[in-house]
Amino acid sequence: MSWITNFLTSSLGKKLIMSLTGLFLIVFLVVHLAGNLQLLYDDNGVAFNTYAHFMGENELIQFLSFGLYAFILLHIIQGLVIWVLNRRARGVGYAVSNRKSNSFASRQMALLGLLIFFFLAVHMGDFWYKVKFTDQLTMVPIEGLDGELVKDLHARVSTAFSEWWIVVIYLLGLLALSLHLWHGFQSAFQTLGLNHKKYTPVIKTLGRLYAVLIPLGFATIPLYFYFIK
């Protein structure tokens, strides 16, 4: 095997892939939230629909989105491989398990990841699939496009979040995401070897803020549509 395959298939290399794809997804979440917060504008969806149209048409964004799908899949598959190997490494389990030495989130990253994956399937089935592959969305004109009609994703979001059970699925999905990030953010830096007496405490605090604030930001959207709209 060449040095690169040796490197990437070693236990440390496998974790490096988890760390780098995880950090990419962490950056993506910020962009995704910033765009989606436009749903909260009280303008009948003009700002959000314009943004959604741009995201659907722009070629650079399209290119990046394939990178995103690939990284999500890589993160999931690699995570499952590591989970299976780690289960095998223990062999026989303990009769008494100790929960004091580490956190729930750090122990249950695979379970939390799977919950996020199921949430993602619901989420993408509801919006991404319907926008890309069906004609279920109504067409509306927006300013600045010379009367060209765009898909009314804002109305689709509004309809989805009028159902209480969809709102509940979203809140549970975001809770799983929050716990996953609670451990994952800091862990990604440790795996990269970025550990420093001065900066690690800052990374830990930032990670915890991120793990709470970003899912909370996303949660405002279903809650806003269900309770205020």
Add this chain to the structure above:
Amino acid sequence: MNLKLKIWRQAGRKTKGQFQTYSLEATPEMSFLEMLDVLNEKIIEDKGEPVAFEHDCREGICGSCSMVINGQAHGPMGMTTTCQLHMRHFKDGDTIVIEPFRARAFPVLKDLVVDRSSFDRIIQAGGYISVNTGQAPDGNSILVNQDDSKEAFDAAACIGCGACVAACPNASAMLFASAKVAHLAFLPQGKVERQKRVGRMVAQMDKEGFGNCSNTYACEAECPKGISVDNIAKMNREYFSSSVGSQKD
């Protein structure tokens, strides 16, 4: 104090094991191993097979006394090996569950004794330095920065007991391997093999069937010598720079 002991009994490597329950009268002054000695004397008097467990120095420095006590490697006290754990930390009427370290790379040999030679093979793969034979060198001929010396010493405090593997939900040997890598990487004496060391040790660690680190830090929490997970980050850095950054294969 009256105790109920649930101890893992397994006749050999290939045989199936099971828990067996014993009642024992102990005193708070006994160390945990002395308590097991008393139990074994009782078992021998009853013409039974004594419980096999590893012990050597009984001073907390050899790292032999590997066992998991109520779900924690080396028992409930932090920074304490089993031999240094005393029965005063338990209460009259307690049930104590004693299990061997569980990892595919640490197969059970008998009862509480596991084969930890996988650690020796990791050390053989790269945990050494080259020195000239002959006369002892002058004590101050190689200058070592005070901070580096302290960090190296903290890492060198690892006694290789395997509690990190036992505590890790993934049975990963990262804390052990990283303590050895960091210890030698901080010192000028470790520089000669530095480029090759970490890659060889990681390859051996993977070959032995240890799990992948997921940074839960249970290892640090249960390490009887307080080895820091900072060493793991240091090993990750060493590994990436020596495989990606090095000109060699």
